Each structure stands twice: as C-alpha cells, then as structure tokens.
Amino acid sequence: MSRVSEVKTVDGRTLRIGEKEVRFDQRINQYFIVKDTVVALLKVDDFEKGDMLVGRNIIGFDLEGNQLWRVPDHGLRRPANPKVPDAYFGIYLDEKGKLWGATPGVDIQIDPKTGRLRNRRSNR
Secondary structure, three states: OOOOOOEEEOOOOEEEEOOEEEEOOOOEEEEEEEOOEEEEEEOHHHOOOOOHHHHHOEEEEOOOOOEEEEOOOOOOEEOOEEEEEOOOOEEEEOOOOOEEEEOOOEEEEEOOOOOOEEEEEEOO
C-alpha cells in the first residue's frame, strides 16, 4: 500500500485522501490519521431526523481512500427516541494513543483497524 501524502477536506463534505476524493451527504466534523487509518466523524446535524446511521457517524478509510469500516450500532438510545442510536459528537486519542468516540454520557473505544467497539467509560 502506498503512503498518503495528504489528507484534507475540500469543501466541508469531501475528504481528499492522497489523490482520491470521498464525498459525504453530511459535513465532516473531524478527521485524523491513526495507525494507518483515516478516521472521519460526520456532523450529527446533517443527518435526516430518524436516520439510523446518525449513531454510526464515524467511518474509517485506508491510506488509499477506500472505506474500511463504519462503526457498528453501539446500542445506546435516548428515551425520547428509542429507535435511533445516539450519535457520536467527537473523536479523540487518549494518552495511550487509543481511539475513542464521545456520545452523550459515554465514551466508546474504537479499534482503528476494524471499527469494532472495545471498552466504554462514563464521560460525565
């Protein structure tokens, strides 16, 4: 696999990974590279009301711009809308370099290679 020289947003909805552009219906809220994976967080406000993908708004790409994964449903719901998963409002790396997604009340560790969910911890 070739190394990517640059990752950037083009117009707020397009992520350029090397020479490849990936366009989303939603704006890109955050992105960075962790362990040879480009991780992007899509803006919650841009999803249609009731869209089940709102709670799966973190996507991983390889360094050539190919989608590797989208986080699975984490099972967290709000009483006001129990069918739709809570969205992630942020992503970050902890002091040990582990990837976390922040939902209301709970941070969830994400494997950057597979998108699998690992651990949970309260963020209150």
